[in-house]
Amino acid sequence: MDVYEAVTSRRAVRGFTDRQVPREVLARVLTAAAWTPSASNVQPWHAYVLTGAPLAELKKRAGERVVSGDPWDEPEYEQYPPDLKSPYRERRFAFGEQRYGGLGIPREDLEARQRAAAANWDCFGAPAALFCYLDRDMGPAQWSDVGMYLQTVMLLLRAEGLHSCTQMAWAKYRKTVAEVLAPPTELILFCGMSIGFEDVTVRDPRTGRAPLDETVTFVHGR
Numbered sequence: 074m075d076v077y078e079a080v081t082s083r084r085a086v087r088g089f090t091d092r093q094v095p096r097e098v099l100a101r102v103l104t105a106a107a108w109t110p111s112a113s114n115v116q117p118w119h120a121y122v123l124t125g126a127p128l129a130e131l132k133k134r135a136g137e138r139v140v141s142g143d144p145w146d147e148p149e150y151e152q153y154p155p156d157l158k159s160p161y162r163e164r165r166f167a168f169g170e171q172r173y174g175g176l177g178i179p180r181e182d183l184e185a186r187q188r189a190a191a192a193n194w195d196c197f198g199a200p201a202a203l204f205c206y207l208d209r210d211m212g213p214a215q216w217s218d219v220g221m222y223l224q225t226v227m228l229l230l231r232a233e234g235l236h237s238c239t240q241m242a243w244a245k246y247r248k249t250v251a252e253v254l255a256p257p258t259e260l261i262l263f264c265g266m267s268i269g270f271e272d273v274t275v276r277d278p279r280t281g282r283a284p285l286d287e288t289v290t291f292v293h294g295r
């Protein structure tokens with residue numbers, strides 16, 4: 074698979090089969106992903122990879138919280154600016170419409186939306202998951218490095234025939250994740266990532282992108 078194909082075939086997949094992901098494949102992907110660049114090569118990512126019983130235990134604990142209506146853990150970082158301005162607000166709105174509209178859930182049916190969102194904490198059925206932490210002292214440049222790391226992981230997963238879904242939703246249950254992973258207290262959970270083979274019967278519509286001239290400015294010389 075060439076890089077263009079890896080980039081364009083990567084999607085947030087929200088339905089996985091129970092086919093196991095071999096440990097050596099995950100190790101190969103994460104060994105290559107370690108070559109992700111970072112400012113001054115500080116490599117600020119801390120990845121925890123779960124499969125089998127520990128992942129089942131995490132899903133069980135998270136599922137119990139969903140069922141009991143347990144409130145989310147207080148956030149350790151702001152997922153979006155409180156007053157998301159244009160054009161980002163409209164893009165976020167359009168995503169919500171597409172995601173939940175695609176499932177036949179009307180905007181006003183908050184309960185059905187929450188039910189659909191709850192699939193996050195089952196990792197959409199995935200048999201493997203990665204949890205990405207970084208030191209809480211790190212600044213915006215290091216958070217950006219971590220983003221690059223995650224994209225590198227996702228592209229390498231494509232090369233292995235695997236799919237993924239990055240999930241900030243896991244930060245809402247960060248204490249449950251910490252119960253299972255026991256990370257050092259100086260680490261902050263950015264997100265989880267479900268990993269596995271796509272269940273092609275659960276296809277989301279493909280998300281669109283803003284036209285190129287909204288996000289890219291070419292300044293040509295001669």
Ligand SMILES: Cc1cc2nc3c(=O)[nH]c(=O)nc-3n(C[C@H](O)[C@H](O)[C@H](O)COP(=O)(O)O)c2cc1C
Nearest residue numbers: 083084085087168193238239240241242243264280
């Ligand atoms: C940092 C990050 C966090 C995300 N969190 C979630 C999440 O919690 N749940 C979810 O279903 N999708 C999540 N997504 C997936 C995005 O909704 C998705 O990437 C975006 O809509 C673009 O669609 P695509 O990835 O299919 O191209 C997240 C993506 C990123 C990069």
